[in-house]
Amino acid sequence: xxxxxxxxxxxxxxxxxxxxxxxxxxxxxxxxxxxxxxxxxxxxxxxxxxxxxxxxxxxxxxxxxxxxxxxxxxxxxxxxxxxxxxxxxxxxxxxxxxxxxxxxx
Numbered sequence: 001x002x003x004x005x006x007x008x009x010x011x012x013x014x015x016x017x018x019x020x021x022x023x024x025x026x027x028x029x030x031x032x033x034x035x036x037x038x039x040x041x042x043x044x045x046x047x048x049x050x051x052x053x054x055x056x057x058x059x060x061x062x063x064x065x066x067x068x069x070x071x072x073x074x075x076x077x078x079x080x081x082x083x084x085x086x087x088x089x090x091x092x093x094x095x096x097x098x099x100x101x102x103x104x105x
Contacts, residue, residue, distance in 0.1 A: 007034065010030060010034075011027070011030060014026045014027060014030045015027060045060070048060065048072055048075065052068075052071075057071075059071045059072045060072055
């Protein structure tokens with residue numbers, strides 16, 4: 001449910017903010033990035049399922065009562081934390097920053 005809301009919000013943002021001559025390209029790029037993200041999520045799920053099955057730990061099972069899905073969600077949370085640390089590391093890295101000091105955009 002929240003994923004669908006984020007999709008429509010992102011799609012509307014891209015459509016409103018893109019210049020008229022780039023609207024179709026921007027929408028295509030938005031959907032391509034979304035598809036790549038969904039594919040990466042599926043690949044990650046398959047890799048974690050195979051790795052945990054090989055270790056006989058079974059994070060993801062058909063029966064949720066027998067699996068350790070909390071470990072999978074903890075793994076996803078740690079990936080998000082790593083992503084946030086990398087983002088802020090790039091954002092606040094020292095160096096020359098050029099700012100627009102003129103009026104307007």
